[in-house]
Amino acid sequence: MPTTRPPSLRHPAVVALLDVLEVDADTFATVLELCEGGDLDGLMREHKARGTLPEREARCLMVQIFSGLRYLASRRIIHYDLKPANILFDSLGQAKITDFGLSKMVSEGQTQAGIELTSQGAGTYWYLPPEAFETGGPAPPRISNKLDVWSAGVIFYSLLYGKKPYGESMSQEQMLRERVMAVQREVEFPARPTVSPEAKDFIRRCLAWQQDARPDVEAAATDPYLVGGPAAAAAAAAATAGAGGAGSGATGQQAAGAGHGIGRGMSLGLGTVLNSRR
Ligand SMILES: Nc1ncnc2c1ncn2[C@@H]1O[C@H](COP(=O)(O)OP(=O)(O)O)[C@@H](O)[C@H]1O
Numbered sequence: 001m002p003t004t005r006p007p008s009l010r011h012p013a014v015v016a017l018l019d020v021l022e023v024d025a026d027t028f029a030t031v032l033e034l035c036e037g038g039d040l041d042g043l044m045r046e047h048k049a050r051g052t053l054p055e056r057e058a059r060c061l062m063v064q065i066f067s068g069l070r071y072l073a074s075r076r077i078i079h080y081d082l083k084p085a086n087i088l089f090d091s092l093g094q095a096k097i098t099d100f101g102l103s104k105m106v107s108e109g110q111t112q113a114g115i116e117l118t119s120q121g122a123g124t125y126w127y128l129p130p131e132a133f134e135t136g137g138p139a140p141p142r143i144s145n146k147l148d149v150w151s152a153g154v155i156f157y158s159l160l161y162g163k164k165p166y167g168e169s170m171s172q173e174q175m176l177r178e179r180v181m182a183v184q185r186e187v188e189f190p191a192r193p194t195v196s197p198e199a200k201d202f203i204r205r206c207l208a209w210q211q212d213a214r215p216d217v218e219a220a221a222t223d224p225y226l227v228g229g230p231a232a233a234a235a236a237a238a239a240t241a242g243a244g245g246a247g248s249g250a251t252g253q254q255a256a257g258a259g260h261g262i263g264r265g266m267s268l269g270l271g272t273v274l275n276s277r278r
Pocket residue numbers: 015032033034035036038039085086088098099100101
């Protein structure tokens with residue numbers, strides 16, 4: 001019996017594991033739900049030729065991805081390799097997280113302190129946070145599901161701007177050699193295309209260099225920007241500022257100006273994305 005049999009996962013935004021076939025004592029094969037709609041990497045390539053994804057469609061995808069991450073976090077799973085090639089679409093256009101080849105299970109009680117990262121060097125560097133690159137300390141770095149929040153932030157940025165926030169024109173080896181993640185501590189946004197200040201603030205939260213300052217999956221998945229769109233996020237920020245906190249300086253003016261939360265339009269937006277695939 002394999003001791004590392006994968007847990008069965010059932011969620012609309014996670015590729016379902018239908019069966020596990022034992023090949024021999026050390027090997028098993030998995031039978032996965034078929035996703036016929038291609039992957040996000042392909043979708044982004046197609047879009048790049050014509051521009052980037054509009055914010056409302058990109059946000060709609062992030063809502064789906066974070067719903068999957070939230071489920072995984074509830075099962076104490078850190079995906080560790082979240083990137084566009086590992087996000088598939090079914091025939092209805094529902095995004096599904098796949099490829100648990102590098103995933104880690106956090107045991108009960110370890111959730112607060114995080115787990116030691118013992119497999120450094122694995123993964124896809126453009127999508128990994130600074131803590132995944134830490135070396136030279138007395139013990140391996142500790143990671144938590146905040147690692148997946150960072151990766152999701154990188155994906156959102158890439159959807160909006162058509163380029164990655166860190167190491168866009170670099171190879172993985174270059175990124176390591178030039179210590180990109182150790183040097184660049186603040187994400188920069190291109191002037192174009194126009195993206196709401198609330199989306200940028202959400203990305204800044206996801207890409208907080210310090211793990212302590214970064215929301216975990218639960219907090220990011222329930223972020224006012226994801227739940228209600230730019231207008232809701234602006235209102236939440238204004239309420240925080242109004243309550244005497246320093247807030248992020250959002251004003252009523254910004255809240256009104258950014259009023260294009262998508263709510264009911266969400267599935268419509270995604271439909272557009274998918275139609276344009278064909
Ligand atoms: N359930 C699936 N349905 C359709 N295509 C899939 C499915 N699982 C994987 N693929 C395709 O195969 C590619 C590689 O699979 P993945 O599980 O990511 O393995 P790895 O990246 O470790 O080789 C995916 O990017 C996707 O294009």
